Amino acid sequence: MTAILVVGAGFAGAVHARELAERGWRVEVIDRRPHIAGNAFDMVDSTGVRRHVYGPHLFHTSNDRVVDWLRRFTDFLPYEHRVGAYVAELGRCVPLPVNRTTINAVFGETLADAAAVQDFLARIALPIAAPANAAEYLHARIGTRLTDLFFRPYTRKMWGLELEQMAAAVVARIPLRFDTDDRYFPTETHQGLPKGGYTELIGRILDHPNIRVSLATAFDQAMPKGFAFCFNSMPIDEYFGFALGPLPYRSLRFHHRAEPRGYRLGTTAQVNFTDDGIYTRQSDWSLLPGHVLAAGPLKTVTLEEPCADHENGMERYYPVKTSDGAPEKLYARYRTLAQAEPKIQFIGRCGTYRYLDMDQVINQSLQSVRAWLAERGQAASARNTHADDR
């Protein structure tokens, strides 16, 4: 039996490995970290609370095929994510995404329904027909005051750039509500958290007799030679020795605080900070379902301090999307180099340099591995066709 090398044991690598293993391929998965699950890795810490080690991962999707595929490996605990944005001048949190409640609180209004909110926003929005960056995108929808309160300092902290320098797509991730719906993902048909956590979920995906996982094992250029093919989720620029220069990434430093179990800041598991300090947001893991595993006096609360990847041991979390598209243009040049490699395909957030959510990584991976199998006459088995996009 011929073997395939999969670099990275996060969602992208695990989905590829599983699909290949189920078609009879022997799969060797390596990861340079000492654990599986990539940036979705979670663990129960000494306070008895499960925390997401690389920042909050809230699963949400409208893709039924992704959900059906994952349900083979886990049940989901129902959870609808909500975020409070802490506003110092109000001395409390207000809902984010901006909704009717937020607007009434910030402007001291009593707008009674969605139509009144739309009228109000039409009056404060700027007439910008074709927004060229994140600032213009927001100004065209919510005007300057809401932009400067909820988006300008946060984006400066998060990306080290001004809204004018950022692509609109980054802030377009946050919807705008005219009603009082305060869910962070109001349009998604499926939201929830894997019952036993992400590490357990990815462990189950990788648990197959044809899959072998080697941790604390860095990729080496000589490795693919011994394999029929390599699916590689490592940063594509690193693979090519940064020959064209480094692709920019943002990273996060995590600051953990042990708080009494009764501690609360607002009512939501996640609180975003609108001030111009160093922190973007705080996660109170104990407020996520299934995240308190043992009784105890304390719980961990985690604050995030964004920084560049080179300021944090080259820990890459977010590809940077600027309004001039420069990082994507550099990535396109790396992709051209990659197309000349006949036995390697780059996958996942770092391999394809895209700001992908978990469901998008899983969908991208299912499509990529099934296309690869189909080229070799190995169509998805009947059991799995429901997750096939072709």
Ligand code: UDP
């Ligand atoms: N954003 C913001 N203020 C907020 C939340 C988000 O300015 O309170 C902007 C910011 O630029 C951020 C982007 O919207 O990077 C996307 O936010 P999201 O919550 O989707 O980021 P993620 O959860 O992926 O870190």
